[in-house]
Amino acid sequence: MALVLGLDIGARSVGWALLEKQGDEWKRIVRAGVRVFEAGTEGDIESGRDKSRGATRRIKRLARRQIRRRRQRARALYRALAEAGLLPGISPQPGSPMSLLIQQQINALDAQFRARYAAETGVHQLPYLLRARALDHPLEPFELGRVIYHLGQRRGFRSNRKAESRKAGAGDESKANEDRGKVYEGIDSLRTAMQQAGARTLGEYFSRLNPAEKRIRGRYTHRSMYEQEFDAIWTAQKAHHPALTREFKDRISDILFRQRPLQDKEEFVGECSWLPGEKRAPVWSLEFQRYRIWATLNHLRITGNRSAPRPLSPEERALLFTSLDAAEKLTIAQAKKALGLRRTAGFTLEEGGENHLPGNKVGAKFHAILGNRWTSLPPEKQNELVTVVARASTDEELEEALQRDWGLDGEMSRRIVREIVLPSGYALLSLRAIREVMPFLQQGYSVQEARQKAGIPLERQVPVHPLLPPLADSGVAVFNPAVKRTLTELRKVVNAIIRHYGKPDEIHIETARELRKSREERAEDSKRMRGREREREAVRDQIHKEIGIPLDQISREDVLKGLLYRECEGMCPYCGQSLGGFASLFGGNSPVQIEHIIPFSRSLDNSFVNLTLAHVSDNAEKGNRTPWEAYGHDPGKWEQILQRVGAFKGSYAKAKLNRFKMDEQAVADLLQQFSSRHLNDTRAAAVAAARYLALLYGGETVDGKRKILKPTGQVTAYLREVWGLNGLIPSIHREAAGAEESDDGRTIRKSRDDHRHHAMVDELAGLLNVVDQARDDAAGALFGIEMQGELVQVVEQVLAKVGDDAAAEFGRTEAPAIGRHGMNDREEHPQSDQQLEPVPALGWIHGQALALRRNNAIQGRADEPRKAEVHHELQHAHGHRNQQQPLVVQGIRQESSEWPVVSAHAAGRIIAQNGAKVCRGSAVGQTSKLQLAIRSVTLVPPAGPEGDLAKPVAAAGQEELPLHPRQEQGLEVKEMR
DSSP states (O other): OEEEEEEESSSSSSEEEEEETTTEEEEEEEEEEEEOOOEEEOOTTTTOOEHHHHHHHHHHHHHHHHHHHHHHHHHHHHHHHHOOOSSOOOOBBBBOOOHHHHHHHHHHHHHHHHHTTTTSSSSSGGGHHHHTTTTTTOOHHHHHHHHHHHHHHHOOBBBOOOHHHHHHHHOOOOHHHHHHHHHHHHHHHHHHHHHHHHHHSSSHHHTTTTTTSSSSTTTOOOOOHHHHHHHHHHHTTTTTOOOOHHHHHHHHHHHHHHHOOOOOOGGOOOOOSTTTTTTTETOOOOHHHHHHHHHHHHOOOESSSSSOOOOOOOOHHHHHHHHHHHHSEHHHHHHHHHHTTTTOEEEEGGGGGGOEEEHHHHHHHHHHTHHHHHHSSSSHHHHHHHHHHHHSSHHHHHHHHHHHHHHOOOOHHHHHHHOOOOOOOOOEHHHHHHHHHHHHTTTTTTHHHHHHHOOOOOOOOOOOOSOOOOOOSSOOOOOOHHHHHHHHHHHHHHHHHHHOOOOSSSEEEEEEEHHHHHHHHHHHHHHHHHHHHHHHHHHHHHHHHHOOOGGGOHHHHHHHHHHHHHHHHHBOOOOOOOOOOOGGGSSTTTTTEEESSSHHHOOOOOOOOGGGEEHOOOOOOHHOOOHHHHHTOHHHHHHHHHHHHTTTTSHHHHHHHHHOOHHHHHHHEEEEEHHHHHBBBBHHHHHHHOOOOHGGGTSSTTTEEEEEEEEHHHHHHHEEEEEEEETTOOOOOOOHHTOOTTSSSSSBOSSSSOHHHHHHHHHHHHTTHHHHGGGGGGOOOSSSSOOOOOOOHHHHHHHHHHOOTTTGGGGBBBOOOTTBBSOHHHHHTTTTOOOOOOOOOOOOEEEEEEEEEEEEHTOSSOOOOOOEOOOOOOOOOTTTTTTSOOOEOOBBBOOOOTTBBBOHHHHHHHHTTTTHHHHHHHOOGGGGEEEEEEEEEEEOBBBEEEEEEEOBBTTOOOOOOOOOOOSEEEEEEHHHH
16 A cells, blocks of 8 residues: 655645555545644735744844944943043942943033033034034043044944845845935935035034034935044044054044944855755856846747747847846847837747846846946956955945956946845855756756756755654755745654654645745735736626626626626627627526637636637537637638737737637647646745655655655646535535625635645645646647546446445544644654644545535426535544534435435545546536535544444434524534534
8 A cells, every 4th residue: 555645835734635545546545634833924925915923023133232232332432432531430330221321421521511612603513513623623531532422423324235135135126226325325415515515524514504404313424424534533633632542543443433244144055956065056146147047038939920839049049148138127028129029929928927038137237337348258257246246245345346356447336336236045056057057058958958968867866764854954945934834844744644654655745825936926916816806896796787696696607707708898709799798698598608718628727818708609619629720720710810819808818819829739838838837836835845855755756756746736726626626615614614705795705714625635636646647648638638538427437336325334433633733742742731622624535425416406406405414523633522512413314316425435536546537527518517516524534453444333313403594405514512
């Protein structure tokens, strides 16, 4: 027997399901659960408004540190000046902080000096008055001490280039550059004002200002201004004060102006994803910037009016590379203009909403300042110059190096210092890996092809561990706090499973969207979804007002039809005839159908970009063909179809036109891209999780067999829809699940507190190799899945194997529930006495009943579907009773043999065996023939003596509970009385 572990990894939970199979035959689902925990970030993760839980603490800690260091500096400065006789000495007093005593003494001195200079016009700005007098007049010792102490209170801005680079990398780079520009603009403006006023120093300039007319505070000043003034005052006063020695000046200057260098974090840089032992390349390196450009260009495809998408020619790649290497990005319009393409042409990346090509963000900054001088430098010298800028600690150090070592004049060096802030962060690859694949990328090979050509192994081999080690000791570098928290909790789940059941033979993982995407991407997605939701609400209102359908009865399909109707402006793209009025879209006899541009049975793509509307007759004529396959042989009609599609409205119009244009080869390329892209998630979170789990086996692939599979969430989303699992949590449990519905039936909020769907995803992830294993079948259209009949035939097989008497298997069963964290912490920490609140752990096929309802029942022409209640008491994994009222489900009764009930393990085995056909056979049109509903999914019953499922015990004589008033069919879970 082989064990397959399916994992659904989210920011707040880790869902899991353990499946058992023998050869290619699925035997049973051993166990499933969900571990729930607090996310590693706080705020709204979905909308990209989250931040690290340590961010608030860090901000306050930095403020405390800044205040502490300022006080330490003030005490050190006062002590040094007092030792030299330039300020009065202070005796410590019990209960009084030294900082308070110093401030009291300074206030007393200010009062004394203010009385002394009462006749002076600038007495209202006493410290500045003394700083101005110090340039030309000898000061008394305490006056000079007060001047120097005041310089320590206001010491100006000094750039820490590495800190600014990290800020630019962590946030909006353009905003960081903008803020930096404002600072230097303010400093330049102040210097100009000083020159116009004839002021020699900053203190002299401020001494001439009336604070009632011009505010002194809130101005941008530079540290060099204070250093210059300090030198001028020291030079003017040292003849009058013997204490002003060279050694004493160095000591005071160090206290006043010393700034701690930023600690170097390079020791925390992770390893290269391809070459163990190699450090990752910094994002600011020119080699990485150019690697990214070539990788993008080699993946790019051009679409035309009638032609299928094609790759760029060598000449086109070279031309675009030259443009991108000198710019931070190119818009789609600029790229098409550079290639001389027609306005009707486009790029395939536009389907994903991209509107630009990434360029050389680093080289473009230098090119903008140095011009031809930059382009004339050989690549080695360009890299060296960028490294100098990246490694410089201060602006002064950098400006001096640029003028001394690179021969740049003052203007150019100042512009580089002020305008260039390089991005921080590190790529997934090392410079060595990039250098080895770069020659092949320049020849047009894809990244994976270039990797193979360079002889870099496609899989990393690592030592085998019996259990997952702590993340900090694993060698897997993870700095995202959400991913780090999730992987830490993942270790607890996986290690507990290994201790109980042994090491799985395969692990299939899926990462949630909030882990797969960056904060900026999630914010953009949230904005786009809000806009899409407004469009859907507008369509719902139109349906309600014009058709009269109550809002709570408008289906998702109705809304989808309305959106597609608006897009095509009521015209069938195939025949060019009107689809009829808006009302013609709805009702059982509607002449309009939703049509898949690339057939669903071949693409598994049910997204909006692959849908349109068509007359029933046109949809039947097109059949299981693409538009090009159905009409491409008729040039006249084909041209008219493309013209109609080209007139579509909305943001998906161009992407749909590209779908219509695809010939046989283009469709094959698209499906192959789908196969490689969606069965192998390459996002950083998925890669990190896979590398971490690979420690159990010595690599993701061992002896040619995949141990870690990481399909994207899009695949399991398809399977949920195809297998009818989106209704897994019944509507009668909406309150329990945390969903809400408004009075007018508009909104049902998706609950993020109900984690039962994670276990369902795990079951799907575990079964994905049903799809993956079939990819080599050349007779198939997608993943090699052969057309073996309709979904209805699969159901008939299920009915034939199980029979009408399967309900007899279901009596009362009691199964240990998995705690709130999936497995009781006792299993991971045996000494723990923590009691965890149990939550039902649900799997997609783990049901006490699988209702297979025929078409006549769905349409209400047959007897009412059976009502069933299954008795089930929740308890902890170690038999600890839940403190709350236990949930119970009573024994199933079957009212008609027309409604067979399939046992959980039998149905799971059959559906898994026929998974490929189920995946292939369903389509929008099939939903009228069959609905597959799973109700009240719960845990698998406990294992018997032979390790197989225990035989349930009949529930004879049990009192039956009344059904919930809102329940119309399926199962109901009620509290025990």
